Amino acid sequence: MAEKKxxxxxxxxxxxNENPTFRLLxxxxxxxxxxxxAKNGLGMGAAATFVLVGSNLVISLIRKIVPDKxxxxxxxxxxxxxxxxxxxxxxxxxxxxxxxxxIFIPLIVVNCIIFARAEMxxxxxxxxxxVLDGIGMGAGFTLAITAIGSVREILGAGTWMGIPVxxxxxxxxxxxxxxxxGFLAMGFLVALFNKLTKKKKEDNGECETGCGLGxxxxxxxxxxxxx
Amino acid sequence: xxxxxxxxxxxxxRSGVTTQRLMLDVMIALIPAAFAGxxxxxxxxxxLIAVTVxxxxxxxxxxxxxxxxxxxxGDLSAAVTGLLLALNVPPELPLWMAVVGxxxxxxxxxxxxxxxxxxFVNPALAARAFLIISYGTRMTSWTPPLARAAEIxxxxxxxPLGALKEGGELPKLIDMFLGNIGGSLGETSxxxxxxxxxxxxxxxxxxWHIPVIYVGTVSLFAWIMGPTGMFTGDPLFHILAGGxxxxxxxxxxxxxxxxxxxxxxxxxAVGCGILTMLFRLYTxxxxxxxxxxxxxxxxxxxxDRYAKPARFGGKAHV
Numbered sequence: 001m002a003e004k005k006x007x008x009x010x011x012x013x014x015x016x017n018e019n020p021t022f023r024l025l026x027x028x029x030x031x032x033x034x035x036x037x038a039k040n041g042l043g044m045g046a047a048a049t050f051v052l053v054g055s056n057l058v059i060s061l062i063r064k065i066v067p068d069k070x071x072x073x074x075x076x077x078x079x080x081x082x083x084x085x086x087x088x089x090x091x092x093x094x095x096x097x098x099x100x101x102x103i104f105i106p107l108i109v110v111n112c113i114i115f116a117r118a119e120m121x122x123x124x125x126x127x128x129x130x131v132l133d134g135i136g137m138g139a140g141f142t143l144a145i146t147a148i149g150s151v152r153e154i155l156g157a158g159t160w161m162g163i164p165v166x167x168x169x170x171x172x173x174x175x176x177x178x179x180x181x182g183f184l185a186m187g188f189l190v191a192l193f194n195k196l197t198k199k200k201k202e203d204n205g206e207c208e209t210g211c212g213l214g215x216x217x218x219x220x221x222x223x224x225x226x227x
Numbered sequence: 228x229x230x231x232x233x234x235x236x237x238x239x240x241r242s243g244v245t246t247q248r249l250m251l252d253v254m255i256a257l258i259p260a261a262f263a264g265x266x267x268x269x270x271x272x273x274x275l276i277a278v279t280v281x282x283x284x285x286x287x288x289x290x291x292x293x294x295x296x297x298x299x300x301g302d303l304s305a306a307v308t309g310l311l312l313a314l315n316v317p318p319e320l321p322l323w324m325a326v327v328g329x330x331x332x333x334x335x336x337x338x339x340x341x342x343x344x345x346x347f348v349n350p351a352l353a354a355r356a357f358l359i360i361s362y363g364t365r366m367t368s369w370t371p372p373l374a375r376a377a378e379i380x381x382x383x384x385x386x387p388l389g390a391l392k393e394g395g396e397l398p399k400l401i402d403m404f405l406g407n408i409g410g411s412l413g414e415t416s417x418x419x420x421x422x423x424x425x426x427x428x429x430x431x432x433x434x435w436h437i438p439v440i441y442v443g444t445v446s447l448f449a450w451i452m453g454p455t456g457m458f459t460g461d462p463l464f465h466i467l468a469g470g471x472x473x474x475x476x477x478x479x480x481x482x483x484x485x486x487x488x489x490x491x492x493x494x495x496a497v498g499c500g501i502l503t504m505l506f507r508l509y510t511x512x513x514x515x516x517x518x519x520x521x522x523x524x525x526x527x528x529x530x531d532r533y534a535k536p537a538r539f540g541g542k543a544h545v
Contacts, residue, residue: 170323173361180360184335 010129014136020113021144022193027113030104031145032182038161041149043097045142047086047105052114052141053134054082059122060130075118076109083109113141144189151185152176246343250303252432256423257310257477263406263416267372268318272412276313278322282329283309290338304343308332311351314413314473315517316358319370324362328354348524349481352474352517359517369409386410387468388513403467414470424476433480436492437499441475442466444500452508471503474516484524491527491534498523 020026030048034040058078066074087105090098098105108114117137122130153159156176158166166172175181264272287305291298299305312328332354337346359366369386385395386409398408406416413420427433446462453460465471479485479499486495499519506515 171321171362171365173327173357174363175357175361178360 007129007132011132011136014133014138014140015143016140016197018137019140019144019193020116020137021141021148022190023197024113024116025190026116027111027141028186030107030111031148032179032186034101034104035145035149035152035182035185036156036177037100037153037159038146038149039097040100041145041147042142043090043094044101044104045138045145047090047101048108048111048113048141049135049138050086051079051082051108051111052117052138053131054085055079055114056117056122056130056134057127058082059118060125060127063123071123075115075123079114079118080109113137148182148185148189151189152181155185156181246302246304249432250307252427252430253307253477254303254310256426256432257307257314257413259419259422260314260413260416260473261310263419264314264318264412267374267406267415268370268412269373272313272318275316275318275320275322275325275412276310279313279325279329280306280309282326283312283333286330286333287338290334291342294338296342299342302343305333305337308337308350311477312354315351315355315411315470315478317366317369317410318412319368320358320365324358324365327361328358331357344483346483348521349478349484352478352521352524355517356521371409372407372415374407386513387464388507391464391468392511392513397464400463400467403464411470411473414473417467417472420472420476424472427476427480433476434489434492436489437480437485437496438475440493440496441479441499441503442471444497445471445503448501448504452504465504465507469507469514470516474503474520475499478517479520479523484527486527486530486534488531488534488536490536491530494530494534495523495527498526 014020016023018024021028021031027048030044034044055075055078059075062074062078083106086108087098090101090105117133121133125133150160153161153176154165156172156174156178158164158169158172173181176185261272261276264276283305284300288298288300291300309329309332312332313325316325316328332350336348336350336353337343340346355366367389369389385393387398387403389395389409390397402408403415404417406419408415424433424438428435446466449460449462449465451458451460475496479496486492502519502522503515506512506518512518
């Protein structure tokens with residue numbers, strides 16, 4: 001029972017509690033660069049999830065035979081293998097999306113989410129849990145960057161997944177599909193995410209007295225959050 | 228014996244200057260420019276000013292309420308931001324875009340960073356930059372002033388700097404001085420802006436350093452890097468064209484986003500001037516005042532650190 005529960009926690013942690021983009025703030029580069037359209041976010045997320053699941057599985061399997069000193073080159077080789085696979089697959093099956101995502105597909109090899117999960121999770125856990133972690137983290141990443149992509153596409157181009165949504169209602173603010181809009185959308189979504197998930201914590205009664213750090217904006221802090 | 232010595236913490240000397248009074252002075256100083264805008268561009272200019280001022284004050288109130296902070300509408304800073312924003316956009320800008328700009332200025336740039344005194348760049352200028360990136364065509368469709376609408380039959384009209392870039396006919400200097408040219412609502416009339424600037428100087432709201440050095444740097448640069456070789460430029464044209472007067476007198480002097488010491492102000496103003504002219508002469512944008520000031524705003528903490536005065540008896544900081 002406990003095993004099952006742990007597996008489930010590992011799977012859903014990546015969605016909210018340890019969401020790689022909104023909570024761990026990992027993989028910022030693709031999160032900002034390719035999210036000009038929701039479709040790009042989805043494609044990027046799917047590609048990263050594939051690499052994440054594959055590399056987590058293989059790294060977990062070889063974790064006991066790889067000497068500690070050379071683990072980083074070994075992991076990179078594994079990750080690079082999966083990245084090459086996904087790159088070639090996308091070039092063959094989804095050439096248009098591949099063109100849109102451009103350099104960011106090969107760059108998955110240095111994506112810090114994948115590397116962080118290899119270091120933090122796969123090398124300490126068994127293959128099954130590692131795969132579940134890969135799926136959870138990948139889903140969390142996909143969800144997050146699709147959300148950023150949706151906000152930017154709707155506000156900046158008036159479409160969603162390429163379908164016109166608000167084009168006739170107002171003139172889209174082109175800034176949102178340009179780099180500054182990426183930072184803005186990202187910041188607002190992180191703030192919203194924190195706001196929503198914090199509330200949940202308070203409901204569970206986990207934060208009755210505050211943690212004593214006195215972070216700004218925390219009503220539970222002793223000094224009223226005026227840090 | 229009574230205790231005749233009172234102990235209290237500083238400040239011991241108080242002046243009557245309040246944020247509210249300073250902001251009111253800035254608003255009074257902007258009145259000539261606003262009137263010039265209404266005179267040259269008609270009632271639409273007045274509507275635009277009203278919309279930005281009301282929406283800025285409204286957003287200030289709502290944002291403070293939503294963030295559970297005290298109400299600061301009374302310090303008039305939001306109203307000043309609204310007024311400055313209106314003076315910085317084309318007179319025919321759609322009103323909803325003006326509201327979006329007000330939202331960006333007050334909520335994103337000012338309140339999310341902590342409200343008055345905490346904004347890292349000038350809110351009105353940041354909103355202008357946001358609008359010009361987002362709605363490029365609308366933000367660069369200039370209408371001719373009413374007095375000249377009859378002689379020009381096209382709907383749009385080039386600003387002096389636009390004409391300089393595109394190779395069109397340059398307006399007369401006297402028109403540029405009075406404001407009878409195309410441009411943003413409040414930037415065209417150098418005369419009205421100078422009157423406002425003199426009022427601010429007389430009231431001691433701003434010091435002369437930033438505006439004078441900023442304009443001086445621009446004219447020097449314009450004169451040296453002339454179109455037909457060194458030292459052939461026309462400094463007067465560059466002083467009167469575009470948003471330089473508005474920027475140098477009202478935007479670059481914003482307390483929060485300008486350096487604290489005289490030395491710092493000099494560096495800041497020279498930087499603004501050089502960047503403005505680099506943008507005007509060597510990029511594909513006709514005008515560079517707003518980006519120049521925004522860039523120097525970001526550099527202000529660094530300038531302040533460099534220009535920190537030596538503590539009495541201490542060593543110079545850098």
